[in-house]
Structures are given as structure tokens and as C-alpha cells.
Amino acid sequence: MANLTDFPATLTDLEWLSSHHKAALAADLEIVHTAHDEVALVCSGQQFLCVTPNSLRAFWKQGLGVKVYRANITPDLKVPEEWLKQLPIGVSVGCVKQVTIPAGAYGLLFAEESFSDFLLPGRHAYFDVLPKTKLTICRQSQVIDAKDVVHAIVASAHPVLSAQLNKIETSDQQLAVWWDKNELVHVTSQATPALASSDLKLELISLARAPRAIEDHIVLAMRSNANSAKLLAPHVCNYEVPSEHIGMLYIDGVFHASLKPGFYAYWHGGNRLSLTIIDTRLTTLEITGQEMLTQDKVPLRVNVTAGYKIIDAPLVLASLNDYKDFIYKEIQFALRAAIGSKTLDGLLENKNETDEQILQYVAQKALAQGIEIISLGIKDLILPGEIKTMLGKVVEAEKAAQANVIRRREETAATRSLMNTSRVMEDNPVALRLKELETLEKMTEKIDKISVYGGLESLLKQVAAFKPGSDR
Numbered sequence: 001m002a003n004l005t006d007f008p009a010t011l012t013d014l015e016w017l018s019s020h021h022k023a024a025l026a027a028d029l030e031i032v033h034t035a036h037d038e039v040a041l042v043c044s045g046q047q048f049l050c051v052t053p054n055s056l057r058a059f060w061k062q063g064l065g066v067k068v069y070r071a072n073i074t075p076d077l078k079v080p081e082e083w084l085k086q087l088p089i090g091v092s093v094g095c096v097k098q099v100t101i102p103a104g105a106y107g108l109l110f111a112e113e114s115f116s117d118f119l120l121p122g123r124h125a126y127f128d129v130l131p132k133t134k135l136t137i138c139r140q141s142q143v144i145d146a147k148d149v150v151h152a153i154v155a156s157a158h159p160v161l162s163a164q165l166n167k168i169e170t171s172d173q174q175l176a177v178w179w180d181k182n183e184l185v186h187v188t189s190q191a192t193p194a195l196a197s198s199d200l201k202l203e204l205i206s207l208a209r210a211p212r213a214i215e216d217h218i219v220l221a222m223r224s225n226a227n228s229a230k231l232l233a234p235h236v237c238n239y240e241v242p243s244e245h246i247g248m249l250y251i252d253g254v255f256h257a258s259l260k261p262g263f264y265a266y267w268h269g270g271n272r273l274s275l276t277i278i279d280t281r282l283t284t285l286e287i288t289g290q291e292m293l294t295q296d297k298v299p300l301r302v303n304v305t306a307g308y309k310i311i312d313a314p315l316v317l318a319s320l321n322d323y324k325d326f327i328y329k330e331i332q333f334a335l336r337a338a339i340g341s342k343t344l345d346g347l348l349e350n351k352n353e354t355d356e357q358i359l360q361y362v363a364q365k366a367l368a369q370g371i372e373i374i375s376l377g378i379k380d381l382i383l384p385g386e387i388k389t390m391l392g393k394v395v396e397a398e399k400a401a402q403a404n405v406i407r408r409r410e411e412t413a414a415t416r417s418l419m420n421t422s423r424v425m426e427d428n429p430v431a432l433r434l435k436e437l438e439t440l441e442k443m444t445e446k447i448d449k450i451s452v453y454g455g456l457e458s459l460l461k462q463v464a465a466f467k468p469g470s471d472r
Helices: 014-020 081-086 147-156 216-224 226-235 313-319 323-340 344-349 351-367 385-427 429-444 456-464
Strands: 029-033 038-044 047-051 056-060 067-072 096-101 105-111 114-119 122-127 134-139 165-169 174-180 183-188 193-197 201-206 236-241 245-251 254-259 262-267 273-279 283-293 299-310 371-382
Touching: 014 029, 014 056, 029 038, 038 056, 038 081, 047 056, 067 081, 081 122, 096 105, 096 134, 105 147, 114 122, 114 147, 147 165, 147 193, 165 201, 183 216, 183 226, 216 226, 216 262, 226 236, 236 245, 236 273, 245 313, 254 313, 273 313, 283 323, 299 323, 299 351, 323 351, 323 371, 344 351, 351 371, 385 429
Parallel strands: none
Antiparallel strands: 029 056, 038 047, 038 067, 096 122, 105 114, 105 134, 165 193, 174 183, 174 201, 236 262, 245 254, 245 273, 283 299, 299 371
């Protein structure tokens, strides 16, 4: 038994019943048969059903009754306004799709890879009955530059397009920069068609003389907005030269210009740009562990320190593959020549002269290549262990001899002083007596207790008569 509440009615052999008993069923059933280009909307109270093209459906008329709205499918796939009045807002029913385009956006409707309709902000409904039906919602700031999409939209000759979208096609020597107010929102590459909202501002960039510097306002947008920098990245080369440095710009491997400290950006136009940054500050170079022989065949290890500055960067890069290696090797040559022409003693005694000889040689060679040598000198002279021991013994012997000479000189002076004192005492008894008292004072300083017998006069006579080695 059929259920009269079914929506749609569930009947077997509906096609046979419709063809043989249509008149008899008409009182109880609403039979809906759509053509190949026709769609039907069936409403019963709050129930809705969309009958797709070339379909057969039946609906029970009891209860709230049945209303049927028919429409042919047009190329723009639009749903009639009458249907929208019946359907709840925003609710899609079967093949009827409802969508709301927000403010600041628009919709592009495609079916079977062809453009069907342009949807302005507001409520819209379309039939989703054809293969590959697709709705794309675009922001007003969005630019369409996929070639197949642009060609499909333009080929449709939709009447709204000319008023809503601008169409351009860049040449092989052009870029299109799109601005939404003061914000860079898109960059269209060379030889590319594009569609964009008429609210966007278009700026065409010529690449005929590329590579060339980027316009100031575009540089400002690139540096202040990360998204703008990302959009420009495939088309530009930008560099920053730090303070106290110089940049060497090359185009396709050929030197183009010297860049002072600052920020630089170029439209490359397909050319290959590269930048080499040179430090123009004073740079220190350490050369350690250089083994060599003096003129008297003494092996040494030498450490050298040099300070240099780049004063002509283009000349340096044009003439030298590795300027640091050049300085290193020239110092080695100068060092070997200077040390090999001097004995160890001469080297130790005239180190400043050796430094000056090395500096003069290297400075002349470096200046011809655009490098100024500020300072250069031997920092360490390292002797082998056995040579160091021998040299230590020589120094020790020299110091011992010097000490011996000084000791003999002091002894001679002391003897001379004693002789002079004795002559004075010989001619002056008072002075002799004072000396005796001084001697007595020194002796008594080391004696804890003194017992005097016979009086002080007797003691003094005995002390005066005292001789070393006597038994008294």
C-alpha cells in the first residue's frame, strides 16, 4: 500500500502508470515530467524538491497540496525570481544552489568550462545541473590572470563585464602592477591577459630598458609590506649594502656599477643580476706557523700580523680572483726574502728594520691591485728547543760575565776606600780613637751581658790591644 505522506510519492512502474493511466491518477497525483533542458520546483508546505532535467516524479495532492514551478535552463544558469520567493533564504534544494556574495566581492559562475554569469554582491541562486559547474567568489582586489579563465570570460561577452572588470594584456616588455588604494595587490607578468575590478588602479611597467631601478613608490610598498614584497619577488632583485661596505653589481656576469651603502631594487627583466659586497673597513690578517731558515741556517717559525683596507674595489675584483690569498702569498714571499738575508743575531737585533722591509715590499704590490696595507709586522719568532737552550746558555754566560765584572769593580772600590781610611787614621789619633769606639759599639750590640774589671780605662786599653787569633 502506498504511503500518502511520501514526498515524492514512492510508486513502482511510474513511467508505465503515467503513460497508461495518467487521467485516472490526476485526481490524487501530481506527475512532473521535465524535458532535457527543463527543471521543476515542487513545493508542498515546507517541503521542497527540485526535479532535474529529463526526469519523472509523482507527488500526492492530499494534505497541503502541491505547487509546481517550471523553468528552462538558460546559459547563465539563473534561477527565476519566482522560485527565490518560494525557497528559504540561503537554503539549497537539490540542483538549486543558493549563495550570498559579500560586499567587496563578486562571483564568477562556470559550467562545462564556459563562463556563465557574473554575480554582484547580494543573494543569488543558480542551477547546478551541468557538468563541471563551479562558482568562484573573488575579492574586489583580486586579479584574474589565468589565461584559460580570462579567455573563457571574455569569449562570453557578458554585458556586465565591461562595466565591472577591466581587461588588459601585457606585452613581452611589460608588467602590470595593480593597486587597491595605496596597497599593491597584484603583479601581472609579461605577455599575460588579466581581468580586474574597475575599482583597482593599473600601473604598466616598461621593461624595455631592464635591468633598471624600481620606482620609489614601489620600493616603499615593497619594504613596508611583506605581501607586496612577495608579489614582486619573481620580477625584482633587491640588495642592501651595509655601512662601511661597497657593493659590486654584475649583470649577466659583467661588472655594471659600484653601489654605496644603502638599499637597491631593480626590475631584472629576465637578466641575471648578482652583487658582491666588499668590506672597506680595516681588516686584520693573521699568518701563523711559517717555517723558514735564516742566513746562518737557523730554522725559525714566524707569526705575522697584517692590517689592510680595500681602496679600489672594482680594481680588486677585476684583477684578483681571491684578494685575501694574494695578500697572504705576498707576505710569505716578503718574509722569506727578509729572513733569509739575515743572521739570527741580526734578525733579533733589528726586528723593526725587518718589519719595515716586509711592509715596503707588500705595500707596493698590494697598492697596484687596489689594496692599502696599513700595518705589517712580525709578531712572534719561535726557535726550536735545542736552539732555544743554546741561546739561553749564551745569555746566562753573558750575564755571569757581567756580574763578575761588577763584583770585581765593587771589590776594587772597597779596597780603595779602606786605604784612604787608613791614611786618615794614621795622621789623626782622634779619628782612630773614634773608630775604636765605633767598633766597640758594634761588638757590644751582639753581647747580652758585660762584666768590667779594673775600670773602663783598663777595658779600652785591652780592646785596643786585641788582635784576632790571640788567646786574650
